[in-house]
Amino acid sequence: xxxxxxxxxxxxxxxxxxxxxxxxxxxxxxxxxxxxxxxxxxxxxxxxxxxxxxxxxxxxxxxxxxxxxxxxxxxxxxxxxxxxxxxxxxxxxxxxxxxxxxxxxxxxxxxxxxxxxxxxxxxxxxxxxxxxxxxxxxxxxxxxxxxxxxxxxxxxxxxxxxxxxxxxxxxxxxxxxxxxxxxxxxxxxxxxxxxxxxxxxxxxxxxxxxxxxxxxxxxxxxxxxxxxxxxxxxxxxxxxxxxxxxxxxxxxxxxxxxxxxxxxxxxxxxxxxxxxxxxxxxxxxxxxxxxxxxxxxxxxxxxxxxxxxxxxxxxxxxxxxxxxxxxxxxxxxxxxxxxxxxxxxxxxxxxxxxxxxxxxxxxxxxxxxxxxxxxxxxxxxxxxxxxxxxxxxxxxxxxxxxxxx
Amino acid sequence: xxxxxxxxxxxxxxxxxxxxxxxxxxxxxxxxxxxxxxxxxxxxxxxxxxxxxxxxxxxxxxxxxxxxxxxxxxxxxxxxxxxxxxxxxxxxxxxxxxxxxxxxxxxxxxxxxxxxxxxxxxxxxxxxxxxxxxxxxxxxxxxxxxxxxxxxxxxxxxxxxxxxxxxxxxxxxxxxxxxxxxxxxxxxxxxxxxxxxxxxxxxxxxxxxxxxxxxxxxxxxxxxxxxxxxxxxxxxxxxxxxxxxxxxxxxxxxxxxxxxxxxxxxxxxxxxxxxxxxxxxxxxxxxxxxxxxxxxxxxxxxxxxxxxxxxxxxxxxxxxxxxxxxxxxxxxxxxxxxxxxxxxxxxxxxxxxxxxxxxxxxxxxxxxxxxxxxxxxxxxxxxxxxxxxxxxxxxxxxxxxxxxx
Numbered sequence: 001x002x003x004x005x006x007x008x009x010x011x012x013x014x015x016x017x018x019x020x021x022x023x024x025x026x027x028x029x030x031x032x033x034x035x036x037x038x039x040x041x042x043x044x045x046x047x048x049x050x051x052x053x054x055x056x057x058x059x060x061x062x063x064x065x066x067x068x069x070x071x072x073x074x075x076x077x078x079x080x081x082x083x084x085x086x087x088x089x090x091x092x093x094x095x096x097x098x099x100x101x102x103x104x105x106x107x108x109x110x111x112x113x114x115x116x117x118x119x120x121x122x123x124x125x126x127x128x129x130x131x132x133x134x135x136x137x138x139x140x141x142x143x144x145x146x147x148x149x150x151x152x153x154x155x156x157x158x159x160x161x162x163x164x165x166x167x168x169x170x171x172x173x174x175x176x177x178x179x180x181x182x183x184x185x186x187x188x189x190x191x192x193x194x195x196x197x198x199x200x201x202x203x204x205x206x207x208x209x210x211x212x213x214x215x216x217x218x219x220x221x222x223x224x225x226x227x228x229x230x231x232x233x234x235x236x237x238x239x240x241x242x243x244x245x246x247x248x249x250x251x252x253x254x255x256x257x258x259x260x261x262x263x264x265x266x267x268x269x270x271x272x273x274x275x276x277x278x279x280x281x282x283x284x285x286x287x288x289x290x291x292x293x294x295x296x297x298x299x300x301x302x303x304x305x306x307x308x309x310x311x312x313x314x315x316x317x318x319x320x321x322x323x324x325x326x327x328x329x330x331x332x333x334x335x336x337x338x339x340x341x342x343x344x345x346x347x348x349x350x351x352x353x354x355x356x357x358x359x360x361x362x363x364x365x366x367x368x369x370x371x372x373x374x375x376x377x378x379x380x381x382x383x384x385x386x387x388x389x390x391x392x393x394x395x396x397x398x399x400x401x402x403x404x405x
Numbered sequence: 406x407x408x409x410x411x412x413x414x415x416x417x418x419x420x421x422x423x424x425x426x427x428x429x430x431x432x433x434x435x436x437x438x439x440x441x442x443x444x445x446x447x448x449x450x451x452x453x454x455x456x457x458x459x460x461x462x463x464x465x466x467x468x469x470x471x472x473x474x475x476x477x478x479x480x481x482x483x484x485x486x487x488x489x490x491x492x493x494x495x496x497x498x499x500x501x502x503x504x505x506x507x508x509x510x511x512x513x514x515x516x517x518x519x520x521x522x523x524x525x526x527x528x529x530x531x532x533x534x535x536x537x538x539x540x541x542x543x544x545x546x547x548x549x550x551x552x553x554x555x556x557x558x559x560x561x562x563x564x565x566x567x568x569x570x571x572x573x574x575x576x577x578x579x580x581x582x583x584x585x586x587x588x589x590x591x592x593x594x595x596x597x598x599x600x601x602x603x604x605x606x607x608x609x610x611x612x613x614x615x616x617x618x619x620x621x622x623x624x625x626x627x628x629x630x631x632x633x634x635x636x637x638x639x640x641x642x643x644x645x646x647x648x649x650x651x652x653x654x655x656x657x658x659x660x661x662x663x664x665x666x667x668x669x670x671x672x673x674x675x676x677x678x679x680x681x682x683x684x685x686x687x688x689x690x691x692x693x694x695x696x697x698x699x700x701x702x703x704x705x706x707x708x709x710x711x712x713x714x715x716x717x718x719x720x721x722x723x724x725x726x727x728x729x730x731x732x733x734x735x736x737x738x739x740x741x742x743x744x745x746x747x748x749x750x751x752x753x754x755x756x757x758x759x760x761x762x763x764x765x766x767x768x769x770x771x772x773x774x775x776x777x778x779x780x781x782x783x784x785x786x787x788x789x790x791x792x793x794x795x796x797x798x799x800x801x802x803x804x805x806x807x808x809x810x
Contacts, residue, residue: 058734058742088730088742090759123727124760231734308713309805316806322528325493329463329636337463337493354495355529394799400714401721 003169003257005264008177011164012146015177017200018044018242021145023152026135028083028121028128038135039145039152041078041196042108047238048202049075049116050209052216054233060087061097061127062117063234069116073205078196078236079104079136080118082153082181086127087119087231096127103136118194118234120155120181150179153194156399157181161272167201167261169254174201174243176258178265180220182273195220195235195269201258202241204249211259212237219266222298222387223274224306237262274388275370279395283371284314288328289384290377296333297385303331304374304387311392317367319360321349328376339379345372352379408574408662410669413582416569417551420582422605423449423647426550428557431540433488433526433533443540444550444557446483446601447513452643453607454480454521455614457621459638465492466502466532467522468639474521478610483601483641484509484541485523487558487586491532492524492636501532508541523599523639525560525586555584558599561804562586566677572606572666574659579606579648581663583670585625587678600625600640600674606663607646609654616664617642624671627703627792628679629711642667679793680775684800688776689719693733694789695746695782701738702790708736709779709792716797722772724765726754733781744784750777757784 014021023039051070053063069075079100086093101115108115119127150160164177180195197212216235241247248258275283286305291297304310307327313320324342328335342350345366347358366372372391419426428444456475458468474480484505491498506520513520524532555565569582585600602617621640646652653663680688691710696702709715712732718725729747733740747755750771752763771777777796 056731056734057736057738057740058730085727088727088755088758088760090743122725123730124725124755126760231731308801312802312805315802318806320527320529322490322493325463325528326461326636329461331462333462335462338495350493350529353493355493355531392802392805394802396713397717397720397797397799397802400717400797401723 001170001253003167003254005257005261006166008164008166011177012150012162013041013177013179013196013198014143014146015164016175016198018240019198020044020141020143021149022139022141023148024135024138026081026131028081028131031131036148036152037083038081038132038139039149040104040139040141041149041198042141043076043198043238043240045240045242046074046076047240048073048205048208050205050212050237052213052235054231056231058088058231060085060119060232061089061093062086062119063232064094065097065101066116066234069113072113075116075238076110076114077104077108078116078118080153080194081132082155083121084125084127085119085121085123085232087123089126092126096129099129100127100132103133107136116236120153120194120232123231146177146179153179153181155181156278157276159276161269161276163265163268165261165264167257169257172243172245172254174199174245176261176265178269180269180273182276197237197265199237199239200242201239202243202245202247203239203258204247207249207255208237208239211262214259215263215266218263219270222302222385223270224302224387224389271388274390277390278399279393280390281315281393282369282391284311284389284391285371285373285386287373287375287384287386288378289375290379290381291383292334292381294383294385297383300328300331300333300376300378301385301387303327304376305389308392311389314367314372315391315393317364319344319349319363319367324374324376325350334380335378336380341377341379343375406575406658408572408659410662410666411571413569413571416582417555417567418446418582418584418601418603419548419551420569421580421603423645424603425449425546425548426554427544427546428550428553429540429543431486431536433486433536436536441553441557442488443486443537443544444554445509445544445546446554446603447546448481448603448643448645450645450647451479451481452645453478453610453613455610455617455642457617457640459636461636461638463493463636465490465524465637466494466498467491467524468637469499470502470506471521471639474518477518480521480643481515481519482509482513483521483523485558485599486537487560488526489530489532490524490526490528490637492528494531497531501534504534505532505537508538512541521641525558525599525637528636551582551584558584558586560586561683562681564681566674566681568670568673570666570669572662574662577648577650577659579604579650581666581670583674585674585678587681602642602670604642604644605647606644607648607650607652608644608663609652612654612660613642613644616667619664620668620671623668624675627707627790628675629707629792629794676793679795682795683804684798685795686720686798687774687796689716689794689796690776690778690791692778692780692789692791693783694780695784695786696788697739697786699788699790702788705733705736705738705781705783706790706792708732709781710794713797716794719772719777720796720798722769724749724754724768724772729779729781730755739785740783741785746782746784748780
């Protein structure tokens with residue numbers, strides 16, 4: 001079947017039909033803070049939902065609540081705040097998260113268990129539930145409100161992350177939109193901090209869950225900012241079926257198109273998170289090919305992109321390719337030194353394990369770009385993977401040495 | 406048996422009897438560089454040797470050579486240089502490392518296979534073997550030359566790392582001395598970059614190897630500067646038997662005293678490496694107790710001490726204990742949030758998973774010290790472990806963004 005996936009200019013999570021969002025400055029951080037920090041995503045029709053949650057052994061109260069409610073497989077809304085993670089807050093935190101959901105449900109006229117909750121920010125402090133209560137009264141929802149919600153979930157992010165695509169597959173046409181936030185405690189093998197996706201397609205729950213996991217594996221799970229992972233990582237997708245298509249499941253003609261579109265949204269948001277990593281000045285894309293299997297390719301790519309030494313070298317535009325070799329070697333992936341090729345941008349610097357003479361000025365120029373690509377061919381097999389990260393700068397340290405105080 | 410282990414003031418690797426060392430400025434980095442960068446450790450009697458080498462899949466030429474020669478179990482000398490790692494240098498690198506050993510052996514009048522080799526510095530460039538040849542002619546050995554050798558192996562280290570102890574056990578008295586260098590590409594679960602130990606005790610080879618591995622596990626393998634590991638990691642111990650004791654093996658009365666002394670030297674050097682981590686302003690010591698087993702305790706302690714977010718917070722004297730929780734949670738160790746206690750210095754900030762009110766100014770004062778201690782009790786078992794690291798500062802980024810260029 002012919003399918004066409006097109007990017008929606010200015011697209012966001014409310015680009016999918018029937019989704020409304022809004023946000024307010026509730027003063028979660030401090031009463032007088034004027035940043036948007038509390039928001040709602042709401043579907044006018046009940047949704048099939050799926051999620052990928054943190055694998056950290058310590059889980060925030062909202063994650064615990066989402067894990068329970070995702071089992072039901074349906075929901076209509078997400079309420080999210082930034083400035084307080086509501087993590088490491090014990091029983092009080094669980095009751096605060098539940099209250100945040102109930103207050104939202106009351107305002108929307110739906111059942112409390114139809115509301116998912118997400119919070120991001122400092123770990124430890126109690127959620128200021130009175131400010132949440134007041135704030136919720138001031139949120140008005142609209143079908144362009146995704147932009148506000150994308151801002152409301154930002155912590156150290158310098159810009160919102162939003163994206164949407166339309167899919168035309170045979171007779172069917174639907175939209176998938178999404179928003180996400182970074183930008184610290186970001187590391188492969190976890191869903192990233194917060195990402196909410198919405199589609200108007202009708203999708204079967206089991207298939208939606210599987211498609212989301214696959215999309216996370218090639219997108220959010222391939223991003224690293226700093227090797228730290230969070231107790232709040234939450235990736236959610238809501239599908240409200242307003243597009244009126246025949247319900248998509250694993251056997252549908254358009255299952256592949258749906259998966260591809262979902263991955264495209266996730267990869268776009270994941271790259272945006274990497275590019276906006278704390279203190280980052282550029283995006284680093286590492287592609288490893290020729291691995292003996294996919295797990296090795298992922299491991300190798302993620303290890304290179306997460307190496308603080310490589311990240312520092314890229315920041316300084318230093319063509320120190322030996323750090324790529326060192327990271328590949330320690331990654332745990334099968335690596336044979338004498339088979340290894342490495343390129344920075346289009347310039348090969350190592351071929352079959354032998355250093356190649358190269359034009360240093362040209363490579364430095366490539367390292368000066370906003371997008372730096374590094375590729376390694378292990379020449380041992382057929383598998384390949386791409387990971388994204390960012391450079392390590394003085395600003396990362398500045399941001400993170402003064403976060404709570 | 407009564408044993409006494411005493412620190413030798415100003416002790417170094419040549420504090421053990423019969424060991425001589427020296428170094429020169431061979432211009433390994435650049436011909437006109439005046440830093441010491443090439444040195445020799447030599448024992449006047451043949452030694453039993455043991456080593457722990459990198460587990461990186463990419464191995465420097467000197468590591469490959471050491472691995473071969475360590476199998477013989479005996480050696481008389483180590484030749485080491487800094488400024489060039491002789492790694493990722495292919496067959497040329499292997500022949501250069503072998504030539505570096507031969508030239509050293511010729512000068513000392515011993516067999517080439519009695520010489521071990523270690524190199525540290527930039528990965529990729531070829532070893533300037535002519536400068537090594539010239540340099541070796543200018544090295545004169547002495548029994549205080551350990552101080553020079555400790556300087557000659559420094560790269561981004563700001564100070565040499567040296568330590569020695571004397572052991573009196575019954576009728577026997579012997580010395581163990583050592584030197585080490587950091588200070589980047591340092592991460593747990595590998596031997597650290599370069600460390601050479603020397604003892605005048607007579608020690609059986611198998612026991613020496615075992616004792617060294619055990620000492621590495623509680624010292625160098627518990628240090629992290631930046632999560633990156635090196636193809637050059639080399640820890641060597643030489644025992645020349647000049648003390649005249651009955652050969653120590655696993656069944657000896659003084660086996661325990663020897664192991665304890667070896668660990669004390671290794672822990673001292675490991676802490677010195679952590680404290681002098683690239684850009685570091687302070688030492689961080691993380692102790693995890695109450696783990697279900699030792700592997701979990703080590704994993705948890707190392708994960709916390711390596712967290713860039715915690716390291717940044719310690720640099721900024723920010724009592725952001727939530728980052729300790731997050732790191733423990735993702736460490737892979739068994740952690741129950743409701744059992745968890747955390748203290749910064751002597752101040753408990755979390756008890757049974759519940760945040761405790763604390764005097765923030767007092768904790769900030771503790772974070773301002775040169776030595777910052779953080780402890781976590783998982784309250785799940787009896788095992789404990791300590792790991793060492795350093796804070797993450799803007800200077801780390803500066804150092805590593807301008808390393809080769």
